[in-house]
Amino acid sequence: MNERERFTAVLRGEVPDRLPWVARLELWYEFHSANGSLPERYRGWSMWDIQRDIGMGILARSDYYRKKLQGVEVVTRDRGNERLVEYRTPVGTVSTRHVIGSDAAPLNAGGKAPGAYWYETEHMIKRVEDYAVVEYIYEHTLVEPNYEDIISKAERLHGDGYPLPYGADRVPIQDILIQLIGYNDVYFELADHLPQLERLLGVISDYHRQRLWPVALEAPTELVAIRANLTGLMTSPAIFERYFAPYTRELSALLHKRGKKLATHMDGEPGQLLRSIRGSGLDVIEAFTPAPMTGTTTGQARAAYGPGVIIWGGVPSAILCPDLATDEEFEAHMSKLFREIAPGHAFILGVGDNTMPQASLERVKRVGELVRERGKLPIPTSS
Numbered sequence: 001m002n003e004r005e006r007f008t009a010v011l012r013g014e015v016p017d018r019l020p021w022v023a024r025l026e027l028w029y030e031f032h033s034a035n036g037s038l039p040e041r042y043r044g045w046s047m048w049d050i051q052r053d054i055g056m057g058i059l060a061r062s063d064y065y066r067k068k069l070q071g072v073e074v075v076t077r078d079r080g081n082e083r084l085v086e087y088r089t090p091v092g093t094v095s096t097r098h099v100i101g102s103d104a105a106p107l108n109a110g111g112k113a114p115g116a117y118w119y120e121t122e123h124m125i126k127r128v129e130d131y132a133v134v135e136y137i138y139e140h141t142l143v144e145p146n147y148e149d150i151i152s153k154a155e156r157l158h159g160d161g162y163p164l165p166y167g168a169d170r171v172p173i174q175d176i177l178i179q180l181i182g183y184n185d186v187y188f189e190l191a192d193h194l195p196q197l198e199r200l201l202g203v204i205s206d207y208h209r210q211r212l213w214p215v216a217l218e219a220p221t222e223l224v225a226i227r228a229n230l231t232g233l234m235t236s237p238a239i240f241e242r243y244f245a246p247y248t249r250e251l252s253a254l255l256h257k258r259g260k261k262l263a264t265h266m267d268g269e270p271g272q273l274l275r276s277i278r279g280s281g282l283d284v285i286e287a288f289t290p291a292p293m294t295g296t297t298t299g300q301a302r303a304a305y306g307p308g309v310i311i312w313g314g315v316p317s318a319i320l321c322p323d324l325a326t327d328e329e330f331e332a333h334m335s336k337l338f339r340e341i342a343p344g345h346a347f348i349l350g351v352g353d354n355t356m357p358q359a360s361l362e363r364v365k366r367v368g369e370l371v372r373e374r375g376k377l378p379i380p381t382s383s
Helices: 003-011 026-034 047-053 130-139 147-157 172-180 183-192 194-218 237-257 271-277 298-305 327-341 361-374
Strands: 057-062 065-069 073-079 082-089 092-100 118-122 141-145 161-170 223-227 261-265 284-288 310-316 347-352
Touching: 003 057, 003 161, 003 347, 026 047, 047 057, 057 147, 065 161, 082 130, 092 130, 130 141, 130 194, 141 194, 147 161, 161 172, 161 194, 172 183, 172 194, 172 237, 183 194, 194 237, 223 237, 223 284, 237 261, 237 271, 271 298, 284 298, 284 347, 298 310, 298 327, 310 327, 327 361
Parallel strands: 057 161, 161 223, 223 261, 261 284, 284 310, 310 347
Antiparallel strands: 065 141, 073 082, 082 092, 092 118
16 A cells, blocks of 8 residues: 555545555755755755655645635735735725744845744734724635645655645634734633624634635545644633534534545644544544643543544654654654554554654654554554
8 A cells, every 4th residue: 555545544444554654844845955954865856755765655735725805905015034914905904914033044035034934923903993804804805726736736646645635724713813813812802802703703704614615525635624723722622612613513514424534733732622622523633743742642642532533643843853852762752652552543643743954864764664664553552
């Protein structure tokens, strides 16, 4: 079996010949490619070819829809390491501000430091009057399918990975928490302006149901991912059950009728939400990040989620970095991981969340070797 066949077998509730090992290498590759520090053997290689060479299955995120604003003028201004974006509408203007992290290298000609990302420091909603403007923006956002990206990546992968449909929009409550208001202020808004926040939540949810969901339901894939960037440290069980789970239950039921599964990105602390995932409609927890980067082990998650939820992750990016974990600690974590997931059903091995620039490519390669040595299913409980 190839990696896509193994991955698909797990989605279907089947048992492949061994654990699928499908993960991301973007951060590592982008940093070293931009800085001219790729290992000599791999200079001039594509990221996917490097992953093939080291025995790492490829997670190819796919932008499966495009968005277009109508009646909204977007004005962007860059100043050094700062970017200001204004959204001008007939009902008012909102703005966002992004900066490059202070530890990043100077910007290159493309307006971005090698291997760095823009961080949002000012969000759209800063005052109560901004709610109506943001509602207008969502009500005037059009969506069209981009299935050709899924199809193209599936063809180019040649069975070496999985093209994961992954849209730009988060689950509505997470978009409000993270993107539109920000964690610094959102809990004040929940207390001070709950009617306005819940009205906006309804507008965003309608936008999803009417424009995004039809595209997801027709996507040429068996798995659809919704962005969430979940962490129990900021999304409490109460918030999850009131605002998050109703959305995922409704969408999941529709996807199941089409023979599809629903995944979400949970790269943060899973502990507080351990008992919330089962029954939430989520079929796959992607980017699962265990201890030592969080306070939760893979074994604890496996027991809490039950056999009906697929865990995709288990390899914390920190143990791939020699300056953060010794070779002995790396090997011990991997041995413990195989014991925790035995017999290995409903599990896809991956990195939580991404392979960092500091990671040792030899350790990434070693993960593939261990999968071939010890990942044959079913994994013995004494492994």
